[in-house]
Amino acid sequence: MGEARGGTSQRRLAIAGMAGNILEWYDFSIYGFFAYAIGENFFPSHSKSTSLIDAFGVFAAGFLMRPVGALLFGQIGDRWGRKQALTISVVAMAVPTVLIGLLPTHAQIGVMAPILLVVLRLIQGLSVGGEYTTSVVFMVEGSASNRRGLLGAFGAAAAFAGVMLGSAVGAIVAAMMAPEALASWGWRIPFLAGVTIGIAGYYIRRELQSADDVPRIAPPPIGEVLRTQWRRVLQIAGFKVLESVGFYLMFVYSATYLTEIVGIAKSRALAINTIGMAAAVVMLPVAGALSDRFGRKPMLLLSAGAIITFAWPLFNLLWHPVFHVPLLGQLGFALLIATFDGVAPVTAAEAFPANVRCTGVGLSHNLCMALLGGTAPMVATYLIDKTDNEMVPPLYLIAAAIISAIFVLSLKETAHEPLSE
Template identity: 35%
Template sequence: MRHITLDCPDSHYHTVIAECGAYAPPRKRISMKRLTETPDLSTEGARISTTGRGPAQKRAVWKTAIAGGAGSVIEYYDFSLYANLAIYLSAAFLSRSDPGTALLDTLAVFGSGFLMRPVGALFFGWLGDRHGRRTSLLTSVVLMGLASSAVGILPTYAALGVAAPLLLLVLRLLQGFCAGGEASGASTYIAESAPARLRGFFGAFNPAGIAIGTATAGGLAAVVSAVIGSAAMSEWGWRVPFLLSLPLSFAVLFLRSRLPESAQFAKNVRTGVAAGSPIRAALVGEWRAVVKLVLLAFSMTCTAYVGHVYLNTYLTAQLHRPAEEALGTNSIITVVFALLMPCAAWVSDRFGRRRIYGAAMVGYIVLALPAFQWMAPDSGVPLALAMAVSFIPWVFAQAVGYPLFTELFGAKARMTGVAFGFALGTILGGGFGPFVAQLLMTATHWTLAPAAYMAASALVGLAALRFVGPSKIDDVPAETAAEPERG
């Protein structure tokens, strides 16, 4: 196996393994300054291995995928707490006498966080395309942890009056700003580090991490509620999951600080690609890819947020199931299914991502209405079984969606394009999906309105697939093997 080295200014020799797309610096004592440092990847004379995929390269790919997914666990734990605790937040921060109206207002604040996603997407996308994927991921996790933990110490409406919901709105907007670059950043990073023939398999570690983080938020809320009781949960217990965000976020900060930069970004630096304007390249040069991604992301996030995150509120507020049952069942099934995501994505490596994503959308159209019917307490169907059926298309859509999105863009503006397009689609589908579902149900008095809305959004995803072409990053390992320009 051939190795190559980068002769860096600090006189250390850093091994670069391009075949797996990993740049592995030596282990050092970590200081706060080094946590956000971007490695110097422009050094003259860099050479990258073009032969072999030995045990070291394989371990590097696994480490990258696992670490990237683990970071998404905590980041989306932070982001999902709001939706899982919406009932308690509506009582603590809103003065409405009608619980249904207060819940709608709380869900509107939840959706408002998504309005900042495009702004965060442009910022973190620019940061990742110009200064490194790693730098972007480190910055987002710190800000997300601070915003989430601040909710845990925020005074209620009874103490601050109208200032309380306004401060809650500001913190939710900051969460949305950070989330604008998280999923796309981690997906881009893993996609550029994985071999082309297993890009789906390794790329699914990110959505699996997102799902596990979301489930952890709901599961922890269920545990706290079961331990302290419903009354204490409404009074102060809802704060506990938010307060845990800060130490968990710093744990992720340490984990991500030890990750290498992607070899694709290293090549961008050496060849001068990273010196251009990624925002202009994405919005002008690849606007068609952005439009496709918006439609695909709408279908993926609407079905996920309505049929997954909002589901807890639906089960407790509409079907009057105990919160512990709804949160606990959802969390357990989510974790089990999330662990299957790499296998589902591996199927897309064999048969194509468009086919598998399309099959997932058809699954939503066929299964959404009957699955929601079975979740009613008088249906005679166990809740766990009904949830499991409704989650089958979710597994394939999430596992395949993120790798599919990264393959729509070229290297120059990949992170910016994925982040911005995904953010816009997530606003339309995920951000206001729960609000629209609740509004439709309130207006029509039809308890299956959320399921019908999911099926309609899946039709949008099927239509968008017709315009998706071949992957633009199928040859990433080969690209990274190119010799750098000599100065």
């Protein structure tokens, strides 16, 4: 699949692939950053911890639709082209995001409020289930053979940039408002602001030059894909455990952890998270480029081993009251996790043949994200509440790294081989 096709330059390819991803992950992650306010407004309870667990439960519910979205958008991408799938997914994320920002609370319409919230999160999950992996496949297939890791990493960088943007907007809103106003209505502002990114993403995708990106071999029905590819799907899902747990534990849940457990002000916690995300965005393409030179497996194993070794001491830094110390810990996590996440997209894309690539990559990625990624904040909150041990998260992260390392060892090195047709 050599050079970028249809006259689409590498730069234009990257911009088109990244545009919707930024929107998707901005929209999807701001829920996590404002889970405490959403819990109070939609799941009122005498226990603050119970409200937060309920809110993170809805966060996890969105992930249950991701495998369904992966199958739906995977089939659209494999049958009618990557561009069509990417354009539809942008719209399917922007609309429910704005509606969440307008949704009446439990105090206003009773039990219908959390029900509608769940429905909108399910629609978001359906959309994000197809967006990220389809965009990665789109960029990897269109890149030069010696730059597949770099271009694939730009898809991950866009996801991180979207979360970073959500964190930055949350930090600005939190810094400008009184805590009471923020919890009451200020949390809606980031959701409503997402409409501007959505419009921009839609037009960038719509204007994308048509590329000859439909596989030459017609994709088999979903049932046959599941029957013939299930071992590979489970293998790729297994190596992505660290990607799933690491991302949501350290870049979505960490802001809540710093605020609710450590006791850092919300604006400072989001500032720490935003700076960490910025470091990750820079590191992701570096990791992808290094994998083009040194191979996928060495980079993945290096990252997993470093997380097993340093997760505990880095997490200890988050407890320090001086701003720059927890920031240093977050930066350490950002660089280590980004090293793994920058190589994961191309590794998954290279594992499947072209006619089932969107479906296979999407299903394996989103199965892992649904089971372990979206549930990570809820599980961490629950375990801390039940064990009264506030150092559960690094143990969770270390376990994820061990599992991923085992599956990485079973993978075939594909960095210097042509993409399978």
